[in-house]
Amino acid sequence: MEILGKSPAIKKVLSLIAKVAPRDSTVLILGESGTGKELVARAIHARSRRRKGPFVPVNCGAIPEELLESELFGYERGAFTGASRSKPGRFELAHGGTLFLDEVSEMSPKLQVKLLRVLQERVVERLGSEEPRPVDLRIIAATNRDLEKEVAEGRFREDLYFRLNVIPLRLPPLRERREDIPLLAEHFLKKFCEREEVPLKRLSPEALECLKNYSWPGNVRELENLMERLVVLVEEDLIQEEDLPEHLRGLSRPPGLITVDIPPQGLDLRRTLLEIEKAFILKALELSGGVRTQAAKLLGLKRTTLVEKMKRLGLE
Ligand SMILES: Nc1ncnc2c1ncn2[C@@H]1O[C@H](COP(=O)(O)OP(=O)(O)OP(=O)(O)O)[C@@H](O)[C@H]1O
Ligand SMILES: [Mg+2]
The missing domain is CATH 3.40.50.300 (P-loop containing nucleotide triphosphate hydrolases)
Known part of the structure; x- marks a missing residue:
């Protein structure tokens, strides 16, 4: 070995x-x-x-x-x-x-x-x-x-x-050497495909991205077990993100990034940003029952900063 x-x-x-x-x-x-x-x-x-x-x-x-x-x-x-x-x-x-x-x-x-x-x-x-x-x-x-x-x-x-x-x-731990994940995943896929005498399977770029971003508490053994499971359960030669267990799915997209679109006629970025800010502040106030200290905490702001913003956005 x-x-x-x-x-x-x-x-x-x-x-x-x-x-x-x-x-x-x-x-x-x-x-x-x-x-x-x-x-x-x-x-x-x-x-x-x-x-x-x-x-x-x-x-x-x-x-x-x-x-x-x-x-x-x-x-x-x-x-x-x-x-x-x-x-x-x-x-x-x-x-x-x-x-x-x-x-x-x-x-x-x-x-x-x-x-x-x-x-x-x-x-x-x-x-x-x-x-x-x-x-x-x-x-x-x-x-x-x-x-x-x-x-x-x-x-x-x-x-x-x-x-x-x-x-x-x-x-x-594996999460401190993520560069090794593709290599190990491929190695285990090959090992289990050979053992099961099925055509070699590959991981889609998105599936591989999920593996690279996961934290692997069970380290290489967990990765090895997952590859065995995929070889046994997935029929297609290409393993997709949807084939992964739920806790790994969705990890191919970086966290916290909002997907956006721009209408054909374009938009006013400054006004849009103010609207987004307003919407989040209103949501935070709603969730905190109007308690500003708590709303500020939800938004990662100081209470004084929140109050200032509310004034500026006409929310007072
Ligand atoms: N760098 C590596 N390259 C290839 N295979 C590896 C590598 N590291 C671990 N493995 C494989 O991962 C599995 C787990 O490894 P091993 O049993 O040595 O871990 P361990 O630290 O003793 O785990 P445990 O604490 O669960 O006993 C084994 O099948 C081993 O062959
Ligand atoms: Mg051991």
Whole structure:
């Protein structure tokens, strides 16, 4: 999987990846959901000295605490009821490779202490055993939370934060690199059209404009899902603005611009502007029940300015 993008923001990320991948340092990937944290973690592993070793992902937010502990550390037979045979944990499984700790902020205080110990001593003990087993692995952690805030508010250990935050890698949200939207949209359209074996679809200029102006709270994942949905639902080869979900439609026109027309005989601009001003003031007074302070607020004016204008327009 390739990391696509031509924005300065993503280029910075790519050059940082190239720099840190061959080193053995711990990397902390920070970014909103769907910004590509796992993709980047895999890319770092694939370009590292450990690329022939395993890449072992663990989602610390998706597994309940007790289970997460035994998943990470493994256990010996008889360590707890149900442990009928011994099992290596993910730390051991990642030996020689990379362990990807996703949503690391969700770890319980107890596990944070245990993780810190592994990072410091590079050994793990399976549950029910005191035998330290050396592990040779690289840690890449990721979070969509503000870890500094988690530390400040006492939910995340500061010493662990410093251990993990050796090389921070911040992934910009999609709305901060809108230049990448057309490229990514096209890439996902192609991917899903090929998968579904349908002729390649294109986006109309207006549809693309909507995508470029949308805020993408779910980032690249949201864009990817939308492209899949369009490939499945739109029958024509050209995807139009009307085919987009409602919250994206209408974004192709810049906000707040009034469409105007000029009659064949022309118009008196000064008088027209006064009429428009008058109409808006009357509307604001109506909406505020005649309360001028409130009407002024609706129009983004000071109360004195509104009163002045009303006098000038003969509205008093
Ligand atoms: N720059 C990119 N180029 C191509 N594909 C990308 C890019 N960024 C993200 N993707 C794709 O977007 C999807 C989401 O990426 P990924 O799962 O890595 O994000 P994440 O930050 O881990 O998300 P979450 O917080 O939801 O777990 C994946 O299918 C990934 O391949
Ligand atoms: Mg992820």
